[in-house]
Every structure is written in C-alpha cells, then in structure tokens.
Amino acid sequence: MTAGWLVVILVGASSIAIKGAGPLLMGGRAVPPGIVPVFKLLAPALFGALVVTQAFARGRELTLDARLAGLLVAAIGAHLRAPTFAVVVGAAAVTAALRFFAR
Amino acid sequence: MLSDIQVEPTVRAGARAVLPLAAAIAVLGVSFGALAISSGLSPLAAVVMSATTFAGSAQFAAVSILGAGGSVGAALGAATLLNARYAAMGLGLLPALGGGRWKRLLLAQLAVDESWAVAYLGDGRFSRERLVGAGLVLLAAHVAATALGTVAGGHFVGDPAVWGLDAAFPALFLVLLWPHVQRPEGRMAAASGAAIACALVPFAPAGVPIVAAALGSLVGSRSR
Numbered sequence: 001m002t003a004g005w006l007v008v009i010l011v012g013a014s015s016i017a018i019k020g021a022g023p024l025l026m027g028g029r030a031v032p033p034g035i036v037p038v039f040k041l042l043a044p045a046l047f048g049a050l051v052v053t054q055a056f057a058r059g060r061e062l063t064l065d066a067r068l069a070g071l072l073v074a075a076i077g078a079h080l081r082a083p084t085f086a087v088v089v090g091a092a093a094v095t096a097a098l099r100f101f102a103r
Numbered sequence: 104m105l106s107d108i109q110v111e112p113t114v115r116a117g118a119r120a121v122l123p124l125a126a127a128i129a130v131l132g133v134s135f136g137a138l139a140i141s142s143g144l145s146p147l148a149a150v151v152m153s154a155t156t157f158a159g160s161a162q163f164a165a166v167s168i169l170g171a172g173g174s175v176g177a178a179l180g181a182a183t184l185l186n187a188r189y190a191a192m193g194l195g196l197l198p199a200l201g202g203g204r205w206k207r208l209l210l211a212q213l214a215v216d217e218s219w220a221v222a223y224l225g226d227g228r229f230s231r232e233r234l235v236g237a238g239l240v241l242l243a244a245h246v247a248a249t250a251l252g253t254v255a256g257g258h259f260v261g262d263p264a265v266w267g268l269d270a271a272f273p274a275l276f277l278v279l280l281w282p283h284v285q286r287p288e289g290r291m292a293a294a295s296g297a298a299i300a301c302a303l304v305p306f307a308p309a310g311v312p313i314v315a316a317a318l319g320s321l322v323g324s325r326s327r
Contacts, residue, residue, distance in 0.1 A: 008152040084278050088130065
C-alpha cells in the first residue's frame with residue numbers, strides 16, 4: 001500500500017472517530033466544560049503554524065521569498081473580509097507576478 | 104442580523120443558507136485535489152479522502168506534510184489535532200442529533216465548521232435539519248470539486264510555483280486563522296503555535312513542527 005492511501009485510510013478513520021466521539025461515548029450526558037476552551041484553541045495554534053511553515057519554510061530552512069508578498073495580500077484581504085476565493089487567488093497572482101518580473 | 108428565514112429549522116433552509124459558502128468550499132476542494140495530485144496521491148485516493156475525512160484543513164495539512172516528505176505518522180498526527188475541535192463541536196450538537204447511537208454517529212459526520220455554524224440556532228441549541236441540509240450540500244460540493252481538482256491539477260504539475268500556488272496555501276490558512284485572532288487567547292495560541300513551528304523547522308522532520316505547535320493551544324488557554 002502506498003503512503004498516500006495509508007494516510008487516506010488512517011486520517012479518514014481518525015476523523016470519523018473524532019466527529020463521532022461525542023455521540024458514541026457520551027450518550028446524552030453533558031459536556032465537561034473544562035476541555036472546550038483548549039479544544040477551540042487547537043485550531044488557531046495549528047493554523048498559525050501552518051501559515052508560517054507554508055510561507056517561510058523551504059525544506060528545513062526558513063527563507064523570505066515572493067510568498068511573503070502573497071501573505072501580505074492575504075492579510076489585507078482577510079482584514080477587509082474579502083471572499084476566500086478572492087484572497088487566495090490574489091495571493092497566488094501577486095506571488096506569481098513578482099516572480100515573473102523578478103526574473 | 105439573521106432574518107427569520109435564515110434560522111428556519113428545516114433541511115431546505117439549512118441547504119439554502121450554506122449555498123454561498125458552498126462556492127468557497129468548492130474552490131478549496133479544487134485546490135485540495137490539485138495539491139493531493141502534486142503530493143503523490145492518486146485521483147481516487149484524493150476523492151475518497153474528501154468523502155470520508157470531510158474536513159478541509161486536516162486534509163490540506165496531511166497531504167502537504169506528505170508532499171513535503173513527512174511521515175505518515177506526522178500527517179496523521181497533524182490532521183488528528185486539527186480535527187480535535189470537531190470533538191467539541193460534536194458534543195455541542197449532541198442534544199439535537201436524536202435517534203440511536205449509530206444514527207447520531209452518522210449525522211455527526213456532516214459537521215464541518217460551516218455546517219455547524221449554519222445549524223446553530225442560538226442559546227446553545229442546534230437544528231439537526233439545518234445540519235443535514237447544510238452538511239449534504241457542502242459534502243457534495245467538496246467531493247465534486249476535489250474530483251475536478253485532480254483533473255485540473257494533473258495539467259498544472261509543471262511547476263506550481265510559476266502560478267504562485269505555493270503562496271495560495273499559506274493565504275488560505277491565514278483566512279482560516281483570521282476569525283480566531285480577533286480574541287486575545289486566539290492570538291496568543293496562534294503566535295505560540297507559529298513560534299514553536301518556526302523554532303522546530305530546522306531540526307525536526309516535516310510535519311513534526313505542526314504537531315508540536317498544538318502546545319500553543321495550552322499557552323493560549325492560560326492567557327485568558
């Protein structure tokens with residue numbers, strides 16, 4: 001089996017188990033209130049890590065390249081609450097244009 | 104802000120409320136299909152993943168870790184941590200799901216950020232009908248768009264950098280992050296996660312910095 005299929009199967013099983021954990025384990029009981037805030041903060045912590053690694057890492061090096069311009073465009077777009085599509089396409093277009101003209 | 108029509112607790116109303124978001128989800132699906140192909144997944148594997156995992160951010164993380172040469176374990180770890188919020192969302196939905204254990208398990212699979220938000224009626228209550236309507240529309244858009252992306256992606260494989268596609272993914276994650284950083288504890292969690300990841304990039308195998316960044320959520324929750 002390829003690594004790709006293994007990831008598809010394991011991540012799929014994990015996702016189904018996580019989404020179904022409440023219904024399967026808890027029955028109709030109430031939620032322990034202490035865990036919810038930590039769960040909610042997992043998303044910003046991981047998204048923060050994904051932003052910087054996808055924007056600045058190349059292999060095991062941290063670099064500044066044309067992706068930084070794309071990220072700035074994305075930050076402005078997000079701040080202005082532009083549609084996701086426009087933000088993502090704008091970031092890609094600015095990065096591509098910068099690379100094209102810097103050649 | 105929400106009109107009566109928007110919070111009507113029917114399958115149709117849920118589907119209608121999520122339609123504008125379905126376009127955005129479809130764009131993400133196409134991007135995921137393209138990324139999956141460039142990371143070495145087969146088109147079928149990419150479509151199966153969208154249908155079974157049905158959690159965009161976890162799928163993006165898992166596949167990009169794999170594409171960067173990371174291990175299956177690192178990909179699974181990052182995806183599982185990103186999905187952990189769905190355990191909390193699932194608990195919130197619980198009283199609304201009704202039915203037997205297995206039916207609830209099945210219905211809970213339709214919860215993603217957007218369908219969960221659309222199903223929310225306020226005052227801690229959720230509508231099962233709105234969850235089903237919104238969830239099915241999003242699932243259909245996600246799977247169909249992924250299939251399209253695997254076809255389109257195959258034509259792009261030349262060099263994704265020429266099209267700036269490598270900048271599209273951090274931009275997407277920044278958009279997903281944005282609502283969270285409006286609160287101080289979210290900002291603290293995001294900054295800690297980013298700092299942990301940057302510190303580990305030179306030393307750890309691909310994917311491990313992302314998994315370790317989960318500790319940022321503990322820093323964030325202490326800052327409140």
